[in-house]
Amino acid sequence: MSTSPHRPRRKVVVAALAAVTALGLSGCSDIVQRGFLPEQAPGATNHTDTVISLWNNAWIAALAVGVLVWGLLLWCIVVYRKRKGDNELPVQLRYHVPLELMYTFVPIVMIGVLFAFTSRSMGEIVDTSAEPDVHIEVVGKRWSWDFNYTDADVHYSGTQVVLTGQEGVAETLPTLYLPQGENVEISLRTRDVNHAFWVPGFLMKLDMIAGRTNAFQIVPQELGTFEGKCAELCGEYHASMLFNVEVVTPEEFEEKMAEYREAGNTGLLGPEYDTDQANVPSEEGEG
Incomplete structure (x- = not known):
């Protein structure tokens, strides 16, 4: 009985395809498990x-x-396609x-x-009934961020970032520091128009509505740097409203608070720095 000369070649091709498919699926397994959500998301926080x-x-x-x-x-x-010779309509039901x-x-x-x-x-x-270990107020403003570390009574005031497209811009972004493993309550408000606090790696976004304060609690679980941005069209330089989130050990967090204190960043940046809403131009408004 003769065999086809192409059969061994086909077996090799099928085996190669199977191997490539297996490798592809194994490499994509983590991506599939997280539903194609951001890479840093799994386990980044308790949520x-x-x-x-x-x-x-x-x-x-x-x-x-x-x-x-x-x-x-x-x-x-x-099943119900019209066949050759069918001249009658199917049974019609009211x-x-x-x-x-x-x-x-x-x-x-x-x-x-x-x-x-x-x-x-x-x-x-969004449950905030638990007693937090750390209180932080995040204030959005056109087009940067202020961070008030309430318990330490220190602050950081961000300035608008110039996106040059060159390396090193990420290091100049405003940075929000969070202690790993501690329950942090973050309250959000805006100094002017509507903004939105979004950290893709945390799978967390919450709006910052003028005249209103929103809050949530979070327990950062993974050390590292996470990208953040404003997710509400807020005017001409909306794309520049970026920031970093640095999850550090509790000891490093306390050291950072001490650095702010030594640099003279004591006290909190309150509503006295807010923009008068009546004077906000409509074309740069709440988008």
Whole structure:
């Protein structure tokens, strides 16, 4: 019995493809597990795993619904397609009570379950009932940030960064210091127009609304530097409103507070530096 000369070659090609696929999936496993969210997110804070779980489960539910709908659609197209010689219309139904109840009741249940899980997760994320170890006030302003370390009674005042495109700009950004493993309560407000505090690596974004203070609590768990930015269009230099978040050990945090104190950055930068809202030009407004 003769064998095809191409069969060994095909086996090699199939094996190579299988190996490449396995390597690709192994390399992407972490990305898939975090739902293609930012690389620094998993374990960065006590809330990131909650957000990732909610995100992934929502996508799984959405894909399941999509597969069901696509499957039913293709089934109807194939089974009920018009065939040669068909001259009569299929049976026409004015209503079908069980079917109508199903496609009314099932979506309501699905939305209700999604709402319940979302509400529970968001309730945990914005819960501020625990006693914090550290209080920090973050103040947004066009187009930089002020950080008030309330317990240490020191502050940092940021200035607008010039984005030159050259290396080293990141080191000039305003830096918010957080102690690892401690419960930090961060309150947010703005000196002028609306801004938004966003740290992609923390999977955390909260608006800063004029005349209002928002707050959340967070426990940083991973040492390192995380990028932050304003996520609300706030005027001409919105893109320059960047900052860093530096998660350090509690000892390093206390040393940084001492540095601010020695540099004369004592006291807090209060509302006396806010812009008069009545004089804010509308074209640079709240976007």
